[in-house]
Amino acid sequence: MGLHSKRVVFAGLLAVVAVVAVVATHWADLAVKFAPKKTARVSDTDLSRRAHAFFLASLNAGKYENLPEAFRLLTAAYLQNPRDAAISFHLGKGMHSIEVKPGSWRMAAGVAVSPMQLDEVITGMILSGLLERYPNVRVVFGEAGLGWVPYLLARLDHEYDKYRDLIHDATLTMRPRDYFRRQVFLTYEEDNLGIELLPHIGATNVLWASDYPHGDSTWPHSRQAIVESGLGQLDEADRRLILWDNAASLYNIV
Numbered sequence: 001m002g003l004h005s006k007r008v009v010f011a012g013l014l015a016v017v018a019v020v021a022v023v024a025t026h027w028a029d030l031a032v033k034f035a036p037k038k039t040a041r042v043s044d045t046d047l048s049r050r051a052h053a054f055f056l057a058s059l060n061a062g063k064y065e066n067l068p069e070a071f072r073l074l075t076a077a078y079l080q081n082p083r084d085a086a087i088s089f090h091l092g093k094g095m096h097s098i099e100v101k102p103g104s105w106r107m108a109a110g111v112a113v114s115p116m117q118l119d120e121v122i123t124g125m126i127l128s129g130l131l132e133r134y135p136n137v138r139v140v141f142g143e144a145g146l147g148w149v150p151y152l153l154a155r156l157d158h159e160y161d162k163y164r165d166l167i168h169d170a171t172l173t174m175r176p177r178d179y180f181r182r183q184v185f186l187t188y189e190e191d192n193l194g195i196e197l198l199p200h201i202g203a204t205n206v207l208w209a210s211d212y213p214h215g216d217s218t219w220p221h222s223r224q225a226i227v228e229s230g231l232g233q234l235d236e237a238d239r240r241l242i243l244w245d246n247a248a249s250l251y252n253i254v
Helices: 003-030 046-051 064-077 104-127 149-164 176-183 191-198 222-228 236-251
Strands: 055-060 085-090 138-140 184-188 206-208
Touching: 104 138, 104 149, 104 176, 138 176, 149 176, 176 184, 206 236
Parallel strands: 055 085, 085 138, 138 184, 184 206
Antiparallel strands: none
C-alpha cells in the first residue's frame, strides 16, 4: 500500500472519530433517543424545534410495529431540512433460542448470529412501504455486518416479484433492492466475505467501524486490521467511500 493509500486509511479513522465526537457533543440538541422495545413518543413540535444538521435516533432492533411512529417523528423533524434525517439501529434483539452468557459458548454464538437478526427490520421497512413514504430518511444499521445482506436483497426481490400482485396493504414504485441502495447504510468491523460481495451491496452503502470498546473491536490495532483485511485490497475510491466519504455525507460533518 502506497503512502497516499495509507493517508486515505488514516483519514477514514479520523472520520469515525469525528462522527462520534459530533454525536457526543451535540446529543442533547441534535439527537432523539428511542428506548428499546418502546414506541417513540415525542411531539412533532418538539422535534421540529430541534431540527438542525442531522437527527440521530438510536433504536435497538426489535419489533417492526415500532418503526412507523419513529419514521413519522423523523419526518416532522426534517421538514425544514429534508436531506438531514438519519435513524440508526443497533443489533441486540431478535434472538429466541440463544441467550448471550459470558464464559459460555452462548457468548460466541450470540455474537455470531446477532447481525442477521436485523433481517426482519430491513424487510419490514422496505416491503411495508415505509421507505417509499419517507424517501429522505436514511437508515443506518450499526454492527450489521455485510456478508448476509446480498442473499436477503436477492430474496426480497424474488419474493416481491412473486407476490406483488397479491399485496393490498403496501405500494412500492421500485424493487426492494432499489430502496436499500437509496436509503440503507450498514456498518461493519471485520467481514472479508462481505467485502468480496461488495458489488451486490454497493460501496456507497457501507461504513467501516472499529466497535470500540467492545470485545469484538479491532482497537487498538484498527489501522493494521484495515490494511490487512479485504478493505485494504479495494481500490482507492471504494476505500475512501467506506472509510470517510459515506460517513461525512450521511452526517454532514464536512
